[in-house]
Amino acid sequence: MSQHTLEKPQLTTVAHRISSDAEAIDVAHRLAEQFRQGAAERDKHRKLPIAELDAFSQSGLWAITVPRQYGGAEVSYRTLGEVIRIISAVDPSLGQLPQNHFVVVEHLVLDASETQKQFFLELVLKGARFGNAFSEKGSRTVAEFETRITPDGTGYVVNGTKFFSTGALLAHWIPIVTVDATGLPHLALAEQGTPGLQVINDWSSFGQRTTASGTVIIDQVKVPQEHVVPIYQAFARPTVGGPVSQFIQAAVDAGIAEGAVEATIQYIRQHARPWIDDKHSQHASEDPYTIQQVGDIKLRLNAAIAILERAADKIQIAAADATESHVAAASIAVAEAKVLTTEIALLASNKLFELSGTRSTLEDYNLDRHWRNARTHTLHDPVRWKFHAIGNYYLNEVNPPRHPWI
Known part of the structure; x- marks a missing residue:
């Protein structure tokens, strides 16, 4: 792991514009x-x-x-x-x-x-990329911020330290979540290279290793008024701000699961051996118990993707008509998707080794990256609280809270 800063990312060409x-x-x-x-x-x-x-x-x-x-x-x-x-x-x-x-x-x-x-x-x-300077690792909860924004002439000055800053090292702009004197969150967008803004590549997690999700130091960073957005408003009223954030997390987990299932299938076909008590199979892909297990994880993956797509449809409805009930339904649908994508990502990346055998753990294959990535990324927000929100919604007709983690 390198802890040095890189050269400021430059946007020198205009990106292709996708139309559909x-x-x-x-x-x-x-x-x-x-x-x-x-x-x-x-x-x-x-x-x-x-x-x-x-x-x-x-x-x-x-x-x-x-x-x-x-x-x-x-x-x-x-x-x-x-x-x-x-x-x-x-x-x-x-x-x-x-x-x-x-x-x-x-x-x-x-x-x-x-x-x-x-x-x-x-x-x-x-083609500009936004990174992030959202989370802080020293506060009581993930939603409590110590980074402050204060008026400074015609603009503002921001001070604080952030961590889990995915993409900030390689971004053109770094949006900083900061709170004003009343505790209301604002988004201060600072261009990469702004004096006082330092991004450090000190991310040392065993998974998601190349996201550069390390530290951002914000020391007397000046931000003009026109680059400050009052994001607290997104949670003062029903919006899809929270569901969209969680939906993308679930989509990453579904992708991790897909990669693990594909790696499992390819390894079994190419390298794995039948077990000694299997007197009939010439290849591991003919082992009836292996066939059953692959069928099980593939079925669970397809179910998770289907629920993820259902969640997308619920967000679409809520985005078009952001009523309390529509946004709550979207949040719950995304929570359901997050539970299932978390479970299949962990299950599939674990079954990869169970079905492939001991040789699959060799460093040459680096197949453990699937498990490491699944275990790391699914920690973003605990599914135990997703179950609580889902149960409370259906049993007690209690809408989930409004914040970026539901």
């Missing part, structure tokens, strides 16, 4: 085949996917949720989930990197002024 859902999915498939090459080596050596990330954002996929009125494709949430899932199946770190970017785009659409929307959404269409 079908084109977005086609581009994602083509990029996935490209990203598959070297994914295991990038993970093994913690090599940041700089070239791959440039190709990803320049493809136009990072702008697919920009509304049509601002020049974007405004793809469906189903398409957004499928794009994230396709990329995550071959390299979950690359699949996770745009997660917060899409959340920022959502909040710009929900809460920014018209001038801010025109400015920032045009940057996104040109």
